[in-house]
Amino acid sequence: MNKLPSLKNLYYLVQLHREQNFNRAAKACHVSQSTLSSGIQNLEEQLGGQLIERDHKSFMFTALGEDVVTRARNLLAEVQEMTDLARSAGEPMAGTIRLGCIPTIAPFLLNRVVKEAGKQFPSLSLLLREDTTENLIAALGNGELDLLLLALPVDTSGFHSMKVGQDPFKMVGHPEQMAMGEVKYESLPDHSIFLLQREHCITGHAISACEMKNSTKVNPFAATSLHTLVQMVDSKLGTTFLPQMAIDSGILNGTELEIYQPPGEAPYRDIGLVWRQTSSRLRTFRTLGQMIQGLLPAASE
Structure with missing residues (x-):
């Protein structure tokens, strides 16, 4: 049987693909850059094909290299699964x-x-x-x-x-900015609802769960974290939605904000x-x- 590629070298290749930088990949693998480079060269020799095109300043993965990376990820995942199974037996x-x-x-x-x-x-x-x-x-x-x-x-x-x-949503606002009594979306000023950036899934959850149909109520400025939202609303810029688990963890401590039930069915x-x-x-x-x-x-x- 031909000598099979080592899992270690396949791991080096996957990390290089992920980092797209030899120095960062070597650090991620806890080896020297020369060790990582030698391991990938050995892998190319064993497979009989070029995985990376190199010059003195940059490199790129070949079509074969991309295919090998995909298969190596799956193989390494299965090896990890096998190891976990053996360790957790019984x-x-x-x-x-x-x-x-x-x-x-x-x-x-x-x-x-x-x-x-x-x-x-x-x-x-x-x-x-x-x-x-x-x-x-x-x-x-x-x-x-x-x-x-x-x-x-x-x-x-x-x-x-x-x-x-489940994690319920609550509206949070400064009492000077919120109308007394039941909250109604149509009564809120345009651009007065602040949300997270779209890569944070809570934004989509809040919009769908709370059935906000009027997008003009949402401010185009998006925050990067729930803590930033709290600071903005505490500065009387508008209102926002927070998950109950964040409220229970004390995210409103030290603010003047109050909690309101969103209109309609209880969103979560x-x-x-x-x-x-x-x-x-x-x-x-x-x-x-x-x-x-x-x-x-x-x-x-």
């Missing part, structure tokens, strides 16, 4: 889970998740990554993450998902776990999901 709530979470959930829920997991499953280690939904789903598909904690609904084609609870977002269909840790993820359910209001079917 003890599903042990080992490591690489958990990704979005910025509108992570600061307000992950601390409780980690603490509760430590109590219930002391042999389980959670490695955390915070990023946008789009980036996290890509990382899950590439095998860089094992499990995601997201706001649903999102397109989870090719993945399994499990609802673990579903919170869920997402993982690859090929994962062998179904029991682990569902058990962790059941634990998280105890930290959140129940999800509706």
Whole structure:
């Protein structure tokens, strides 16, 4: 049998593709740049084809290189799955889970998740990554993450998902800016509702859940975080929507803001776990999901 490519060299190639820079890729792999470069050259020799076109200033992946990267990602993910399966045999709530979470959930829920997991499953280690939904789903598909904690609904084609609870939305405003009594969208000034940038899924959830039909009420300026939204609204610039978990975590502490019920049916977002269909840790993820359910209001079917 011909000598097979090493997983280490395939990992070097995948990291280089991700970083698009030899120095950064070497740091990500915790090796020297020369070691990474030699590993990729060895991989080219073993495969009998050029994976990268190089000159003294830049490089680019060949068509073969792109194909090998795609297959290497899948192979490395399957090897990780096999390793996790072996380590968790007979003890599903042990080992490591690489958990990704979005910025509108992570600061307000992950601390409780980690603490509760430590109590219930002391042999389980959670490695955390915070990023946008789009980036996290890509990382899950590439095998860089094992499990995601997201706001649903999102397109989870090719993945399994499990609802673990609900997070109601509330309107937040300065009492000097808000009309007394029941809040009505049509009574709010144009451009008076501030939301997050569109890559934050809470914006879409807020608009759809609260059935805002008049887009002129939404200010075109978008904030980068919930904390920025709070500062803007506390400065009497307008109003916004906040998830209940952020309010419960004290995001309004030190402000003069008050909480109002949005018009119509009580709006909310579903919170869920997402993982690859090929994962062998179904029991682990569902058990962790059941634990998280105890930290959140129940999800509706």
